[in-house]
Amino acid sequence: MKRIAILGATGSIGTQALEVAREHSSLVKIEVLTAANNAELLIKQALEFLPKTVVITEESKYQHVKEALSATTIEVLTGCNALNDVVKGASIDMVLTALVGFAGLEPTVSAIQAGKDVALANKETLVVAGEHIMSLANQYGTKILPVDSEHSAIFQCLSGESLASVEKIYLTASGGPFRGKDRSFLAHITKREALKHPNWIMGQKITIDSASLMNKGLEVIEAKWLFNLSIEQIEVIVHPQSIIHSLVQFNDGSLKAQLGLPDMKLPIQYALLHPGRPTNSFQRFDFMDYPQLSFEKPDLETFANLRLAYHAIQQGGNMPCILNAANEVAVAAFLSDEIGFLEMSAIIEETMTLIPFILSPSLVDYVSIDREARKIASDLVTKKKKVYQIEK
Numbered sequence: 214m215k216r217i218a219i220l221g222a223t224g225s226i227g228t229q230a231l232e233v234a235r236e237h238s239s240l241v242k243i244e245v246l247t248a249a250n251n252a253e254l255l256i257k258q259a260l261e262f263l264p265k266t267v268v269i270t271e272e273s274k275y276q277h278v279k280e281a282l283s284a285t286t287i288e289v290l291t292g293c294n295a296l297n298d299v300v301k302g303a304s305i306d307m308v309l310t311a312l313v314g315f316a317g318l319e320p321t322v323s324a325i326q327a328g329k330d331v332a333l334a335n336k337e338t339l340v341v342a343g344e345h346i347m348s349l350a351n352q353y354g355t356k357i358l359p360v361d362s363e364h365s366a367i368f369q370c371l372s373g374e375s376l377a378s379v380e381k382i383y384l385t386a387s388g389g390p391f392r393g394k395d396r397s398f399l400a401h402i403t404k405r406e407a408l409k410h411p412n413w414i415m416g417q418k419i420t421i422d423s424a425s426l427m428n429k430g431l432e433v434i435e436a437k438w439l440f441n442l443s444i445e446q447i448e449v450i451v452h453p454q455s456i457i458h459s460l461v462q463f464n465d466g467s468l469k470a471q472l473g474l475p476d477m478k479l480p481i482q483y484a485l486l487h488p489g490r491p492t493n494s495f496q497r498f499d500f501m502d503y504p505q506l507s508f509e510k511p512d513l514e515t516f517a518n519l520r521l522a523y524h525a526i527q528q529g530g531n532m533p534c535i536l537n538a539a540n541e542v543a544v545a546a547f548l549s550d551e552i553g554f555l556e557m558s559a560i561i562e563e564t565m566t567l568i569p570f571i572l573s574p575s576l577v578d579y580v581s582i583d584r585e586a587r588k589i590a591s592d593l594v595t596k597k598k599k600v601y602q603i604e605k
């Protein structure tokens with residue numbers, strides 16, 4: 214029985230992880246569920262899965278959750294710090310980090326330090342502090358199991374292989390809803406259009422990141438740290454059908470790929486129950502539904518975010534943290550109609566030039582770097598907002 218804490222249980226990954234837990238109720242026991250502010254769904258999940266503890270980080274919702282669960286023995290906690298404590302519980306074997314953004318960093322560190330394995334969906338943690346996280350996991354003897362479909366694919370392809378025999382990896386990208394479009398088209402797109410991903414239904418932040426190709430940029434950085442590769446060993450290839458989830462090319466020129474329907478329940482199950490592959494009732498692939506698989510080069514001119522992400526990781530140090538913070542601010546501003554689609558890249562690029570480069574930040578430095586980058590990016594949003602409103 215794997216005893217699991219899910220951080221971000223009410224989101225896209227969190228709810229799909231609970232579907233996996235429902236499917237394998239004899240193998241998975243839910244110990245902790247957390248959410249930012251969706252109290253109703255959290256209560257419903259808690260009443261079904263009866264975890265030991267739930268956390269609602271939004272403090273104004275605490276009383277409501279507490280009262281709704283008063284007839285049970287479930288402990289109810291609130292506040293962001295509660296996440297750092299709750300992952301240490303003695304009864305937990307594994308923590309699934311399914312929350313969004315920089316907020317995932319501290320609880321992940323806390324989980325590793327408590328000796329817990331991490332099923333990592335929250336890619337931003339590795340983007341910001343991948344080197345620290347991987348060496349911490351090494352130091353505490355814990356495993357980081359990828360949930361991201363591309364990284365799960367690489368992880369599965371590497372099973373039984375040695376890292377030394379890897380020549381390079383190909384991360385596949387769907388290309389998002391604006392594949393094949395140019396910058397003049399992107400200048401006028403709305404958030405409704407950007408939120409329509411062709412193949413995946415996901416949370417809002419990652420859906421916008423997929424439309425801008427920032428998601429692939431973050432995944433390049435995530436892959437570098439997870440698999441200890443150089444950036445030159447990671448190539449992005451656009452594959453619009455999202456059936457090949459990624460590939461490894463070995464020193465002898467042989468390629469191994471992992472394929473499957475675009476269904477996050479599969480990589481979630483692989484991470485939670487690794488190395489087992491228990492049977493499930495999820496839909497199976499049918500070749501006749503996909504008679505053609507195709508491939509293209511990514512367009513780095515139009516989708517500047519992917520180029521910026523490569524640039525950030527090539528520089529290293531605090532740059533990926535700055536890129537991530539500025540991106541989080543820019544995506545939030547785009548989602549609240551304050552700026553246009555292309556302004557997101559402009560804000561990220563400018564923020565990266567405005568903060569002095571630090572080669573080796575410590576883990577604690579990242580909190581202040583993140584804060585500073587958010588402040589600068591927010592000021593840039595305010596400036597661009599005025600121009601954007603006039604142009605609109």
Ligand code: NAD
Binds near residue numbers: 247312
């Ligand atoms: P989502 O927005 O659907 O859900 C996020 C969850 O985290 C919710 O439960 C929310 O309450 C909680 N949360 C959000 N901000 C928080 C904060 N500051 N503090 C505490 N809790 C917070 O997001 P998602 O699409 O499920 O994505 C989760 C993570 O998984 C992201 O890092 C994303 O990049 C990654 N991921 C998602 C998918 C996918 O298919 N959705 C695929 C690969 C990777």
Ligand code: MG
Binds near residue numbers: 361362363432
């Ligand atoms: Mg992915």
